[in-house]
Protein backbone atom coordinates (compact mmCIF):
# COMPACT_ATOMS: atom_id res chain seq x y z
CA UNK A 1 0.00 0.00 0.00
CA UNK A 2 1.37 3.40 -0.88
CA UNK A 3 0.67 6.52 1.13
CA UNK A 4 -2.26 8.74 0.24
CA UNK A 5 -0.03 11.78 0.49
CA UNK A 6 -2.70 14.25 -0.62
CA UNK A 7 -4.99 13.12 2.19
CA UNK A 8 -2.13 13.15 4.68
CA UNK A 9 -1.16 16.69 3.71
CA UNK A 10 -4.68 17.82 4.59
CA UNK A 11 -3.97 16.77 8.15
CA UNK A 12 -1.05 19.22 8.43
CA UNK A 13 -2.43 22.76 8.67
CA UNK A 14 0.97 24.40 8.14
CA UNK A 15 1.25 22.79 4.71
CA UNK A 16 -1.63 24.90 3.43
CA UNK A 17 0.01 28.09 4.67
CA UNK A 18 0.60 30.57 1.85
CA UNK A 19 3.34 33.16 1.76
CA UNK A 20 3.00 36.07 -0.63
CA UNK A 21 -0.20 34.43 -1.92
CA UNK A 22 1.61 31.28 -3.03
CA UNK A 23 1.90 27.82 -1.48
CA UNK A 24 5.01 26.83 0.46
CA UNK A 25 7.29 23.89 -0.25
CA UNK A 26 8.71 22.74 3.04
CA UNK A 27 11.94 20.82 2.50
CA UNK A 28 13.47 21.14 5.96
CA UNK A 29 11.97 18.20 7.82
CA UNK A 30 15.36 16.85 8.90
CA UNK A 31 15.58 20.03 10.92
CA UNK A 32 12.05 19.85 12.32
CA UNK A 33 8.79 18.39 11.04
CA UNK A 34 5.34 19.89 10.79
CA UNK A 35 2.55 18.73 13.08
CA UNK A 36 -0.72 17.02 12.16
CA UNK A 37 -4.07 18.16 13.59
CA UNK A 38 -4.30 15.12 15.85
CA UNK A 39 -1.15 16.22 17.70
CA UNK A 40 -2.22 19.86 17.94
CA UNK A 41 -5.70 18.79 19.10
CA UNK A 42 -4.41 16.30 21.66
CA UNK A 43 -2.35 19.04 23.28
CA UNK A 44 -5.03 21.70 23.25
CA UNK A 45 -7.76 19.28 24.39
CA UNK A 46 -5.55 18.15 27.24
CA UNK A 47 -4.92 21.74 28.30
CA UNK A 48 -8.60 22.66 27.95
CA UNK A 49 -10.21 19.62 29.50
CA UNK A 50 -7.74 17.52 31.46
CA UNK A 51 -4.79 19.66 32.48
CA UNK A 52 -3.31 19.02 35.88
CA UNK A 53 0.14 18.69 37.37
CA UNK A 54 1.16 15.08 37.66
CA UNK A 55 2.72 12.88 40.28
CA UNK A 56 2.53 15.08 43.33
CA UNK A 57 -1.12 15.61 44.02
CA UNK A 58 -3.75 13.13 45.04
CA UNK A 59 -6.88 14.63 43.52
CA UNK A 60 -8.71 12.82 40.75
CA UNK A 61 -7.57 15.05 37.91
CA UNK A 62 -3.94 14.67 38.89
CA UNK A 63 -4.09 10.93 38.60
CA UNK A 64 -5.97 11.23 35.30
CA UNK A 65 -3.18 13.48 33.97
CA UNK A 66 -0.54 11.13 35.36
CA UNK A 67 -2.20 8.26 33.54
CA UNK A 68 -2.18 10.23 30.31
CA UNK A 69 1.52 11.08 30.79
CA UNK A 70 2.44 7.49 31.59
CA UNK A 71 0.23 6.32 28.72
CA UNK A 72 2.36 8.38 26.36
CA UNK A 73 5.47 6.78 27.83
CA UNK A 74 4.04 3.33 27.10
CA UNK A 75 3.25 4.37 23.52
CA UNK A 76 6.81 5.55 22.98
CA UNK A 77 8.18 2.36 24.55
CA UNK A 78 6.05 0.19 22.24
CA UNK A 79 6.99 2.35 19.22
CA UNK A 80 10.67 1.46 19.61
CA UNK A 81 10.01 -2.03 20.99
CA UNK A 82 11.55 -1.28 24.39
CA UNK A 83 11.48 -4.04 26.98
CA UNK A 84 9.60 -1.83 29.43
CA UNK A 85 8.16 1.71 29.68
CA UNK A 86 10.48 2.39 32.62
CA UNK A 87 13.36 2.43 30.14
CA UNK A 88 11.94 5.53 28.46
CA UNK A 89 13.20 8.81 29.96
CA UNK A 90 11.67 12.08 28.80
CA UNK A 91 14.14 14.93 28.33
CA UNK A 92 13.99 18.33 26.64
CA UNK A 93 15.34 17.12 23.30
CA UNK A 94 17.85 14.65 21.86
CA UNK A 95 20.66 17.00 22.74
CA UNK A 96 19.72 16.75 26.40
CA UNK A 97 19.37 12.97 26.05
CA UNK A 98 22.95 12.71 24.78
CA UNK A 99 24.19 15.05 27.51
CA UNK A 100 22.43 12.82 30.01
CA UNK A 101 24.22 9.80 28.58
CA UNK A 102 27.58 11.57 28.78
CA UNK A 103 27.14 13.24 32.16
CA UNK A 104 25.57 10.25 33.89
CA UNK A 105 26.87 7.07 32.27
CA UNK A 106 30.04 8.71 30.95
CA UNK A 107 30.99 10.47 34.17
CA UNK A 108 30.59 7.24 36.12
CA UNK A 109 32.43 5.04 33.65
CA UNK A 110 35.07 7.02 31.76
CA UNK A 111 38.44 8.00 33.15
CA UNK A 112 42.00 8.62 32.04
CA UNK A 113 43.17 5.63 30.03
CA UNK A 114 39.65 4.84 28.77
CA UNK A 115 38.35 5.45 25.27
CA UNK A 116 35.09 5.96 23.43
CA UNK A 117 34.43 5.80 19.70
CA UNK A 118 32.48 8.38 17.68
CA UNK A 119 32.19 8.80 13.91
CA UNK A 120 33.07 11.54 11.47
CA UNK A 121 29.42 12.02 10.58
CA UNK A 122 28.10 12.97 14.02
CA UNK A 123 25.94 15.95 14.84
CA UNK A 124 27.55 18.33 17.35
CA UNK A 125 25.02 17.02 19.88
CA UNK A 126 26.87 13.69 19.82
CA UNK A 127 30.34 15.21 19.84
CA UNK A 128 30.47 18.15 22.21
CA UNK A 129 28.98 16.44 25.32
CA UNK A 130 31.71 13.81 25.04
CA UNK A 131 34.43 16.39 24.43
CA UNK A 132 33.27 18.38 27.45
CA UNK A 133 33.62 15.29 29.61
CA UNK A 134 36.89 14.20 27.99
CA UNK A 135 38.46 17.58 28.80
CA UNK A 136 37.64 16.98 32.40
CA UNK A 137 38.42 13.28 32.64
CA UNK A 138 41.16 12.85 30.09
CA UNK A 139 39.80 9.82 28.24
CA UNK A 140 40.43 9.30 24.55
CA UNK A 141 37.93 9.90 21.73
CA UNK A 142 38.50 7.79 18.62
CA UNK A 143 36.82 8.41 15.29
CA UNK A 144 35.37 6.05 12.69
CA UNK A 145 36.35 7.55 9.32
CA UNK A 146 34.23 7.65 6.15
CA UNK A 147 34.65 5.93 2.81
CA UNK A 148 34.76 8.04 -0.38
CA UNK A 149 31.07 7.29 -0.96
CA UNK A 150 30.08 8.66 2.44
CA UNK A 151 29.53 5.42 4.35
CA UNK A 152 31.21 4.63 7.64
CA UNK A 153 34.55 2.97 6.93
CA UNK A 154 34.26 -0.12 9.12
CA UNK A 155 37.55 -1.68 8.03
CA UNK A 156 39.31 -0.56 11.23
CA UNK A 157 36.27 -0.76 13.51
CA UNK A 158 37.50 -3.70 15.59
CA UNK A 159 40.78 -1.94 16.18
CA UNK A 160 39.04 1.29 17.18
CA UNK A 161 36.78 -0.60 19.56
CA UNK A 162 39.62 -2.46 21.23
CA UNK A 163 39.61 -1.38 24.87
CA UNK A 164 36.87 1.21 24.24
CA UNK A 165 33.98 1.45 26.68
CA UNK A 166 31.36 2.81 24.29
CA UNK A 167 30.60 3.71 20.74
CA UNK A 168 28.11 6.50 20.14
CA UNK A 169 26.95 6.97 16.56
CA UNK A 170 24.12 8.30 14.44
CA UNK A 171 21.77 5.80 12.83
CA UNK A 172 21.34 8.19 9.90
CA UNK A 173 23.41 11.22 8.94
CA UNK A 174 21.51 14.50 9.08
CA UNK A 175 23.78 15.85 6.33
CA UNK A 176 24.40 12.95 3.96
CA UNK A 177 21.28 10.89 4.51
CA UNK A 178 23.52 7.82 4.96
CA UNK A 179 21.81 5.04 6.90
CA UNK A 180 24.35 3.30 9.09
CA UNK A 181 24.46 -0.46 9.78
CA UNK A 182 23.22 -0.01 13.33
CA UNK A 183 22.93 -3.67 14.15
CA UNK A 184 26.41 -4.51 12.91
CA UNK A 185 27.89 -1.63 14.90
CA UNK A 186 26.07 -2.69 18.08
CA UNK A 187 27.29 -6.28 17.64
CA UNK A 188 30.86 -5.16 17.11
CA UNK A 189 30.65 -2.97 20.20
CA UNK A 190 29.38 -5.82 22.35
CA UNK A 191 32.01 -8.17 21.01
CA UNK A 192 34.60 -5.65 22.21
CA UNK A 193 32.91 -5.26 25.59
CA UNK A 194 31.67 -1.74 24.82
CA UNK A 195 28.14 -0.37 25.00
CA UNK A 196 26.40 1.07 21.93
CA UNK A 197 24.68 4.46 22.11
CA UNK A 198 22.61 5.36 19.08
CA UNK A 199 21.64 8.90 18.04
CA UNK A 200 18.31 8.03 16.43
CA UNK A 201 17.22 11.60 15.64
CA UNK A 202 17.13 11.10 11.89
CA UNK A 203 15.99 7.48 11.67
CA UNK A 204 13.29 7.13 14.34
CA UNK A 205 10.89 9.51 12.52
CA UNK A 206 11.39 7.79 9.17
CA UNK A 207 11.59 4.01 9.61
CA UNK A 208 10.68 1.22 11.97
CA UNK A 209 12.77 1.28 15.13
CA UNK A 210 13.32 -1.89 17.13
CA UNK A 211 15.85 -1.43 19.90
CA UNK A 212 15.89 -5.16 20.60
CA UNK A 213 16.65 -6.13 17.00
CA UNK A 214 19.15 -3.29 16.81
CA UNK A 215 20.90 -4.54 19.91
CA UNK A 216 21.47 -0.99 21.14
CA UNK A 217 22.05 -0.04 24.75
CA UNK A 218 20.83 3.55 24.50
CA UNK A 219 18.86 5.49 21.91
CA UNK A 220 18.30 9.26 21.78
CA UNK A 221 15.71 11.09 19.69
CA UNK A 222 13.58 14.25 19.52
CA UNK A 223 9.82 14.58 19.36
CA UNK A 224 9.83 17.63 17.10
CA UNK A 225 11.32 15.76 14.15
CA UNK A 226 8.62 13.06 14.28
CA UNK A 227 5.42 15.10 14.04
CA UNK A 228 5.43 15.84 17.77
CA UNK A 229 5.91 19.17 19.54
CA UNK A 230 9.18 20.82 20.52
CA UNK A 231 10.24 20.66 24.15
CA UNK A 232 10.45 16.91 24.60
CA UNK A 233 13.04 14.32 23.72
CA UNK A 234 13.66 10.73 24.66
CA UNK A 235 16.52 8.75 26.07
CA UNK A 236 15.85 5.06 25.97
CA UNK A 237 18.35 2.80 27.74
CA UNK A 238 18.36 -0.78 28.98
CA UNK A 239 16.91 -0.98 32.46
CA UNK A 240 20.03 -2.46 34.05
CA UNK A 241 22.11 0.34 32.59
CA UNK A 242 19.74 3.08 33.77
CA UNK A 243 19.52 1.51 37.19
CA UNK A 244 23.29 1.62 37.58
CA UNK A 245 23.64 5.18 36.28
CA UNK A 246 23.81 8.08 38.74
CA UNK A 247 21.16 10.81 38.39
CA UNK A 248 21.83 13.66 35.96
CA UNK A 249 19.71 16.63 37.10
CA UNK A 250 18.70 16.87 40.73
CA UNK A 251 15.49 18.23 42.23
CA UNK A 252 11.88 17.34 42.79
CA UNK A 253 10.40 14.25 41.25
CA UNK A 254 13.68 12.33 41.04
CA UNK A 255 14.08 11.51 44.73
CA UNK A 256 12.55 9.02 47.08
CA UNK A 257 14.00 10.58 50.24
CA UNK A 258 15.87 13.75 51.09
CA UNK A 259 17.55 14.47 54.41
CA UNK A 260 19.91 17.26 55.34
CA UNK A 261 22.91 15.03 54.80
CA UNK A 262 21.83 12.91 51.82
CA UNK A 263 19.15 11.85 49.34
CA UNK A 264 18.04 8.65 47.67
CA UNK A 265 16.80 8.41 44.11
CA UNK A 266 13.32 7.56 42.90
CA UNK A 267 12.62 4.45 40.89
CA UNK A 268 13.12 4.41 37.13
CA UNK A 269 12.37 6.36 35.08
CA UNK A 270 11.56 9.17 37.57
CA UNK A 271 15.16 9.15 38.75
CA UNK A 272 16.05 10.92 35.50
CA UNK A 273 13.07 13.28 35.31
CA UNK A 274 13.84 16.06 37.76
CA UNK A 275 11.37 18.90 38.06
CA UNK A 276 8.00 19.38 36.41
CA UNK A 277 8.22 17.57 33.09
CA UNK A 278 6.85 18.85 29.77
CA UNK A 279 3.48 17.22 30.44
CA UNK A 280 1.58 18.76 27.53
CA UNK A 281 4.41 18.05 25.11
CA UNK A 282 4.64 14.43 26.20
CA UNK A 283 0.89 14.07 25.55
CA UNK A 284 1.56 15.55 22.11
CA UNK A 285 4.40 13.11 21.48
CA UNK A 286 2.08 10.25 22.41
CA UNK A 287 -0.40 11.49 19.81
CA UNK A 288 2.40 11.76 17.25
CA UNK A 289 3.32 8.12 17.88
CA UNK A 290 -0.34 7.13 17.37
CA UNK A 291 -0.33 9.10 14.13
CA UNK A 292 2.87 7.50 12.84
CA UNK A 293 1.53 4.05 13.71
CA UNK A 294 -1.67 4.81 11.82
CA UNK A 295 0.25 5.94 8.74
CA UNK A 296 2.67 3.03 9.09
CA UNK A 297 6.44 3.28 9.43
CA UNK A 298 7.01 0.77 6.63
CA UNK A 299 4.84 2.85 4.30
CA UNK A 300 6.61 6.05 5.35
CA UNK A 301 9.99 4.52 4.58
CA UNK A 302 8.73 3.26 1.22
CA UNK A 303 7.33 6.67 0.32
CA UNK A 304 10.62 8.33 1.20
CA UNK A 305 12.57 5.87 -0.94
CA UNK A 306 10.25 6.74 -3.84
CA UNK A 307 10.70 10.46 -3.20
CA UNK A 308 14.47 9.99 -2.99
CA UNK A 309 14.44 8.31 -6.37
CA UNK A 310 12.24 11.01 -7.82
CA UNK A 311 14.35 13.85 -6.45
CA UNK A 312 17.61 12.25 -7.46
CA UNK A 313 16.42 11.77 -10.99
CA UNK A 314 14.82 15.21 -11.28
CA UNK A 315 17.89 17.04 -9.98
CA UNK A 316 20.49 15.14 -11.97
CA UNK A 317 18.46 15.04 -15.19
CA UNK A 318 18.02 18.80 -15.20
CA UNK A 319 21.39 19.86 -13.83
CA UNK A 320 23.84 17.04 -14.52
CA UNK A 321 27.32 17.97 -13.39
CA UNK A 322 26.17 21.36 -12.16
CA UNK A 323 24.79 19.72 -9.04
CA UNK A 324 26.79 17.58 -6.63
CA UNK A 325 24.72 15.52 -4.24
CA UNK A 326 26.75 14.46 -1.21
CA UNK A 327 25.85 11.02 0.07
CA UNK A 328 25.07 7.51 -1.15
CA UNK A 329 23.32 7.21 -4.49
CA UNK A 330 21.47 4.00 -3.64
CA UNK A 331 18.10 5.05 -2.14
CA UNK A 332 17.98 1.88 -0.05
CA UNK A 333 21.09 3.07 1.77
CA UNK A 334 19.95 6.59 2.45
CA UNK A 335 17.13 8.67 3.80
CA UNK A 336 15.32 11.42 1.94
CA UNK A 337 17.83 14.09 2.98
CA UNK A 338 19.96 15.67 0.26
CA UNK A 339 22.94 17.88 0.87
CA UNK A 340 24.13 19.40 -2.33
CA UNK A 341 26.40 21.91 -3.97
CA UNK A 342 24.94 23.83 -6.90
CA UNK A 343 27.43 25.18 -9.43
CA UNK A 344 29.81 27.16 -7.26
CA UNK A 345 27.06 29.24 -5.71
CA UNK A 346 27.30 29.60 -1.95
CA UNK A 347 24.54 27.63 -0.16
CA UNK A 348 23.21 30.76 1.52
CA UNK A 349 22.73 32.38 -1.81
CA UNK A 350 21.02 29.22 -3.07
CA UNK A 351 18.63 29.15 -0.13
CA UNK A 352 18.00 32.88 -0.40
CA UNK A 353 16.90 32.57 -4.01
CA UNK A 354 14.83 29.45 -3.27
CA UNK A 355 13.11 31.35 -0.46
CA UNK A 356 11.76 33.78 -3.06
CA UNK A 357 10.01 30.77 -4.58
CA UNK A 358 8.70 29.60 -1.19
CA UNK A 359 11.04 26.60 -1.38
CA UNK A 360 12.32 26.16 2.16
CA UNK A 361 15.63 24.40 2.51
CA UNK A 362 18.45 24.75 5.01
CA UNK A 363 21.88 26.14 4.26
CA UNK A 364 24.81 25.92 6.61
CA UNK A 365 26.99 23.41 8.38
CA UNK A 366 24.03 21.49 9.84
CA UNK A 367 25.77 21.24 13.23
CA UNK A 368 28.26 18.76 11.77
CA UNK A 369 31.44 20.77 11.25
CA UNK A 370 33.88 17.83 11.33
CA UNK A 371 31.87 16.22 8.53
CA UNK A 372 31.74 19.47 6.55
CA UNK A 373 35.53 19.60 6.66
CA UNK A 374 35.63 16.12 5.11
CA UNK A 375 33.20 17.15 2.41
CA UNK A 376 35.47 20.13 1.82
CA UNK A 377 32.77 22.72 2.22
CA UNK A 378 32.00 25.30 4.87
CA UNK A 379 28.34 24.86 4.19
CA UNK A 380 25.94 22.88 2.03
CA UNK A 381 22.37 23.38 0.91
CA UNK A 382 20.11 20.64 2.27
CA UNK A 383 16.67 19.60 1.15
CA UNK A 384 14.97 17.01 3.34
CA UNK A 385 11.64 15.26 2.99
CA UNK A 386 9.09 13.48 5.11
CA UNK A 387 5.87 11.52 4.80
CA UNK A 388 4.01 14.60 3.52
CA UNK A 389 6.55 15.60 0.86
CA UNK A 390 5.36 15.21 -2.71
CA UNK A 391 6.51 15.53 -6.30
CA UNK A 392 5.34 19.11 -6.43
CA UNK A 393 7.78 20.04 -3.64
CA UNK A 394 10.64 18.48 -5.60
CA UNK A 395 9.52 20.09 -8.87
CA UNK A 396 9.41 23.48 -7.16
CA UNK A 397 12.96 22.95 -5.91
CA UNK A 398 14.21 21.93 -9.33
CA UNK A 399 12.53 24.89 -11.05
CA UNK A 400 13.69 27.41 -8.47
CA UNK A 401 17.30 26.32 -8.95
CA UNK A 402 17.01 27.70 -12.47
CA UNK A 403 16.64 31.13 -10.98
CA UNK A 404 19.83 30.58 -8.99
CA UNK A 405 21.60 29.96 -12.29
CA UNK A 406 20.13 33.13 -13.74
CA UNK A 407 21.32 35.38 -10.94
CA UNK A 408 24.75 33.86 -10.34
CA UNK B 409 12.07 38.61 -8.79
CA UNK B 410 12.24 42.30 -7.95
CA UNK B 411 13.05 41.72 -4.27
CA UNK B 412 16.10 39.70 -5.07
CA UNK B 413 17.37 42.33 -7.45
CA UNK B 414 17.39 44.64 -4.50
CA UNK B 415 19.59 42.23 -2.55
CA UNK B 416 21.80 41.04 -5.37
CA UNK B 417 22.61 44.37 -7.03
CA UNK B 418 24.92 44.22 -10.02
CA UNK B 419 27.77 45.92 -8.16
CA UNK B 420 27.56 43.33 -5.40
CA UNK B 421 27.65 40.45 -7.85
CA UNK B 422 30.58 42.12 -9.57
CA UNK B 423 32.61 42.28 -6.35
CA UNK B 424 31.60 38.68 -5.62
CA UNK B 425 32.71 37.44 -9.04
CA UNK B 426 35.88 39.50 -9.15
CA UNK B 427 36.86 40.28 -5.57
CA UNK B 428 39.32 43.14 -5.09
CA UNK B 429 42.32 42.78 -2.77
CA UNK B 430 41.73 39.09 -2.26
CA UNK B 431 44.80 37.32 -0.94
CA UNK B 432 47.24 37.59 1.92
CA UNK B 433 49.94 39.93 3.17
CA UNK B 434 53.18 38.62 4.71
CA UNK B 435 54.21 39.67 8.23
CA UNK B 436 54.70 42.20 9.69
CA UNK B 437 51.16 42.79 8.37
CA UNK B 438 48.69 41.52 10.95
CA UNK B 439 46.18 38.76 10.28
CA UNK B 440 42.82 38.70 12.05
CA UNK B 441 40.34 35.85 11.72
CA UNK B 442 36.61 36.22 11.87
CA UNK B 443 33.86 33.63 11.60
CA UNK B 444 30.14 33.44 11.51
CA UNK B 445 29.57 30.30 13.58
CA UNK B 446 25.94 30.03 12.53
CA UNK B 447 26.67 29.64 8.84
CA UNK B 448 30.32 28.59 8.81
CA UNK B 449 31.61 31.60 6.89
CA UNK B 450 35.24 32.36 7.64
CA UNK B 451 37.36 35.36 6.80
CA UNK B 452 40.91 36.60 7.36
CA UNK B 453 41.81 40.25 7.15
CA UNK B 454 45.46 41.20 6.57
CA UNK B 455 46.38 44.73 7.58
CA UNK B 456 49.47 46.76 7.01
CA UNK B 457 49.15 49.84 9.20
CA UNK B 458 51.86 52.46 9.55
CA UNK B 459 51.84 56.06 10.73
CA UNK B 460 48.15 55.87 11.50
CA UNK B 461 47.25 54.92 7.94
CA UNK B 462 46.02 51.62 6.45
CA UNK B 463 48.75 51.23 3.88
CA UNK B 464 47.53 47.94 2.51
CA UNK B 465 44.77 45.43 3.15
CA UNK B 466 43.83 41.96 1.85
CA UNK B 467 41.15 39.44 2.69
CA UNK B 468 40.81 35.70 2.25
CA UNK B 469 38.30 33.05 3.24
CA UNK B 470 35.02 31.60 2.10
CA UNK B 471 31.53 32.88 2.36
CA UNK B 472 28.36 33.80 0.57
CA UNK B 473 28.11 36.53 -2.05
CA UNK B 474 27.11 39.11 0.53
CA UNK B 475 30.01 38.48 2.91
CA UNK B 476 32.55 38.26 0.09
CA UNK B 477 31.31 41.30 -1.78
CA UNK B 478 31.08 43.32 1.41
CA UNK B 479 34.68 42.45 2.34
CA UNK B 480 35.88 43.25 -1.16
CA UNK B 481 34.17 46.64 -1.19
CA UNK B 482 35.48 47.32 2.27
CA UNK B 483 39.09 46.82 1.19
CA UNK B 484 38.72 49.28 -1.65
CA UNK B 485 37.35 51.96 0.61
CA UNK B 486 39.73 51.62 3.57
CA UNK B 487 42.97 51.24 1.66
CA UNK B 488 45.11 54.33 2.10
CA UNK B 489 42.80 55.90 4.68
CA UNK B 490 43.78 57.25 8.09
CA UNK B 491 42.59 55.03 10.94
CA UNK B 492 40.12 57.62 12.22
CA UNK B 493 38.42 57.71 8.83
CA UNK B 494 38.34 53.92 8.62
CA UNK B 495 36.63 53.70 11.98
CA UNK B 496 34.15 56.37 10.97
CA UNK B 497 33.29 54.53 7.76
CA UNK B 498 32.89 51.26 9.65
CA UNK B 499 30.57 52.96 12.08
CA UNK B 500 28.58 54.52 9.26
CA UNK B 501 28.29 51.14 7.56
CA UNK B 502 27.03 49.47 10.72
CA UNK B 503 24.45 52.20 11.04
CA UNK B 504 23.40 51.49 7.47
CA UNK B 505 23.04 47.84 8.49
CA UNK B 506 20.88 49.02 11.43
CA UNK B 507 23.05 47.27 14.00
CA UNK B 508 24.39 50.48 15.46
CA UNK B 509 22.38 53.54 16.42
CA UNK B 510 23.27 56.85 14.90
CA UNK B 511 24.47 58.57 18.07
CA UNK B 512 25.33 61.79 16.27
CA UNK B 513 29.10 61.29 16.57
CA UNK B 514 29.46 60.08 13.01
CA UNK B 515 29.02 62.65 10.28
CA UNK B 516 26.27 61.34 8.03
CA UNK B 517 27.98 62.79 4.97
CA UNK B 518 30.64 60.06 4.97
CA UNK B 519 30.72 58.65 1.49
CA UNK B 520 30.15 54.90 1.39
CA UNK B 521 30.23 54.67 -2.38
CA UNK B 522 29.54 51.19 -3.74
CA UNK B 523 28.93 49.91 -0.26
CA UNK B 524 25.58 51.68 -0.24
CA UNK B 525 24.44 48.89 -2.56
CA UNK B 526 24.38 46.61 0.45
CA UNK B 527 21.43 48.53 1.85
CA UNK B 528 19.10 45.90 0.39
CA UNK B 529 20.50 43.41 2.90
CA UNK B 530 18.62 45.11 5.73
CA UNK B 531 15.40 43.55 4.49
CA UNK B 532 16.93 40.12 5.09
CA UNK B 533 17.91 40.23 8.75
CA UNK B 534 19.77 36.90 8.76
CA UNK B 535 22.09 38.23 6.06
CA UNK B 536 23.15 41.33 8.01
CA UNK B 537 25.69 39.17 9.84
CA UNK B 538 27.17 38.19 6.49
CA UNK B 539 27.51 41.81 5.43
CA UNK B 540 29.28 42.93 8.61
CA UNK B 541 31.59 39.93 9.07
CA UNK B 542 34.50 41.54 7.23
CA UNK B 543 33.97 44.89 8.92
CA UNK B 544 33.90 43.47 12.42
CA UNK B 545 37.03 41.49 11.69
CA UNK B 546 38.71 44.62 10.34
CA UNK B 547 37.82 46.54 13.50
CA UNK B 548 39.21 43.75 15.63
CA UNK B 549 42.40 43.85 13.59
CA UNK B 550 42.69 47.61 14.08
CA UNK B 551 42.21 47.23 17.81
CA UNK B 552 44.98 44.69 18.02
CA UNK B 553 47.43 46.74 15.93
CA UNK B 554 46.88 49.90 17.94
CA UNK B 555 47.67 48.27 21.29
Ligand SMILES: Cc1ncc(COP(=O)(O)O)c(C=O)c1O
Nearest residue numbers: 093094095123125170174201222
Ligand atom coordinates in the same frame (compact mmCIF):
# COMPACT_ATOMS: atom_id res chain seq x y z
C1 LIG C 1 21.59 13.49 13.98
C2 LIG C 1 21.10 14.50 14.97
N1 LIG C 1 21.46 14.41 16.25
C3 LIG C 1 21.04 15.30 17.17
C4 LIG C 1 20.22 16.35 16.84
C5 LIG C 1 19.81 17.31 17.89
O1 LIG C 1 18.43 17.33 18.06
P1 LIG C 1 17.75 18.44 18.95
O2 LIG C 1 18.18 19.75 18.40
O3 LIG C 1 16.30 18.20 18.79
O4 LIG C 1 18.23 18.24 20.34
C6 LIG C 1 19.83 16.49 15.51
C7 LIG C 1 18.95 17.60 15.11
O5 LIG C 1 19.28 18.49 14.39
C8 LIG C 1 20.28 15.54 14.55
O6 LIG C 1 19.93 15.65 13.27
